[in-house]
Amino acid sequence: MLSKIVRTTANQLIVFILIFGLYVIAHGQLTPGGGFQGGAVIVSGVVMLLVAFNAKELKKSLRESGLSIMESTGALIFAALAFAGIATTFFYNVLVGTPIFGHVPPTGANPGDVWTGGVVPLMNWAVGIKVVAGLSAVVLAMALFSSGEEMEE
Template sequence: MKEMSRIVRTVTNFVYGFIIIFGFYIIVHGHLTPGGGFQGGAVVGSAFALLLVSYGSLNSKKFLKKDIFSLFENFGLILFIVLGFSGLGITFFYNFLANSGGWFGNTAVIGVNPGNMNTGGVIPLMNIAVGLEVLSAFGVIVLTMASAAEFTKKKENS
């Protein structure tokens, strides 16, 4: 895959960071606003796809490594499983951090939800785990598709 024009690369350099920040915002605020781990992970993964398309597969493989994405994918999956099984002591996906104090331990006020970050209990942690899993899986898929396209192109040329 060849790299795109200088204009596309410049715009990619400008918006790449904003897309990643917005994706992590969607992941972390998933219990307060529409969105969550899957949607935010897809947004961050699309930033990696934009980087791959604008710089080409040969240049992008220098800093987008499939092994790193696989490592983060496994970490996100293990984190979600650990959080899920941690709540099995009382009930399935029980909020074991409720009323324990600290950042994630405050319960929501009865009535109108003021929208505080610390009212989600264990849900923000699960959103982070799902977001990490989805963005890493999306990165692996995009890199695999780029490698397959590159292999097909080499095969056609020979």
């Protein structure tokens, strides 16, 4: 565990890192970014907490059972969204034209509308959940193992 200055700064900074990561995930259909990148940003915040506090402190709030449930949920949502278009083809974008995320943007440069993208924003969220849970579990397991602890079942 590092000094009190580092811990306080990390406590304040994690909020902004979380907000930035969620922004990158939520605007994946409009700006550069998406599920993987935003998930990696959030996992960098988790790594910062892991450096500032030690792994045992973080284990109290991030349990492995919750992380694996999150990861499986993300994978299942992703596969379900892929199967949703099975009437036409696998991975068919069924939501184009519907009011939920289905506004078709004008061709060419446009300022952008959040309610576009079809199933792509939902898949971004699913993959973001999956990446956050998976990489956090990996980093946490490595830190716990190298500090002599073990992750509980």
